[in-house]
Amino acid sequence: MQKILCFTALFASLVLTFLNTQSEAAIGANEIIRFSWRANTEPVTGYKLYYAEGAVTGPPFNGKNALQGNSPINVGNVTQTSLSGLDVHQNYSFALTAFNECSESAFTDVIIVYSVTISIHGNGTVGTYTSFWTENHGNETIHFFPSDGHFVSNVVVNGTSFGSTESITLNDVTEKKVIDVYFSPEKTVERDTSFPLWSGSFNENADVQGSIFIASDGVYVSQTTDTYTTNISKVSDGFCPKSGWNANYHLIQFIDVDNDGWLDIAGFGYNGLVVAYGIDGTNYHTAVNVISGNFGYNNGWRIDHHIREISDIDGDGVNDVWGFGYNGLVVAYGIDGTNYHKPKLALNSFGYNDGWEITDYRRFLDVDNDGYLDISGWKDGVNYVSLFNSANETYDNIVEWW
Incomplete structure (x- = not known):
């Protein structure tokens, strides 16, 4: 009979690989994470795979809901296995032990996988991407495909806007990533050429480009700097003829009024200064009266007589x-x-x-x-x-x- 050896150390390393090749619309319980490791140098009965929800550095590993079972999972005397059915919206931590009839080894180093999820808003699809990442995964570019007659109006990653872009590149993800992709219908709006047109960067980092212009019914933002009537979104109902603004009476400027790094819409109207503060280049707060009783047309200020500016x-x-x-x-x-x-x-x-x-x-x-x-x-x-x-x-x- 073979002698059973007891041990306290595991001379093995756990290597995590994974395959996620589905768009957000198809993601569900069939996401698969595959594991492999070197066989232990001492005789073993098998291996146990431990897992926990969240990014943890050690036990308890009390994970649940994998189709293969709750933590720990006895995977047998093999050197590879896979898990499926985990929630793709959560991070997970994994560790491996070896065991025989005498004892169980210590845990391997914990491997953390980070969740990347994409939510689609509007008509469009997302290309293939990895939904569980390890720290050294490297780079991956995710592509977005608008349906006919639509465009990508904004991409937001963990609350940060990247504007209109049809792809983003992730690099060595070390936190959960929540990505929102917004598809909007293409529009054609006639610009009112009596009002100013602005093209360039919406923020001080110059990484969100576009144009902003005024039409008869509001202010519109285009996600390109070379066209002003397509791929646009309406950002304000104010500052336009429909809301009582007249280029012969009122001065409108596009400037970072509050110095927060984002372009704002400022207008000297009938009774003072009105501002719609920019949020992220494609979204603006509702216009508010900032100064009343001066600088306006009803206060005696005229387009053809008086200079008005906003600066320090x-x-x-x-x-x-x-x-x-x-x-x-x-x-x-x-x-x-x-x-x-x-x-x-x-x-x-x-x-x-x-x-x-x-x-x-x-x-x-x-x-x-x-x-x-x-x-x-x-x-x-x-x-x-x-x-x-x-x-x-x-x-x-x-x-x-x-």
């Missing part, structure tokens, strides 16, 4: 709202990007009533290199300057500079 002119890192009106410089200093101090006349010069037209150059520059922005203007070949007085935080009287 006091150097505190928060954008201010300012304009050269009839009597001079009016400023609403920013508090936190969404709130502003009451507008005030900051300088009784450079205004329309002083002869300054909309085409006359006026800008904020550090003329005297003291670290503060001054006002510089050119008119009739003469440079006029009003220096910022940091002692009392006002502007000095306008002078001819040179």
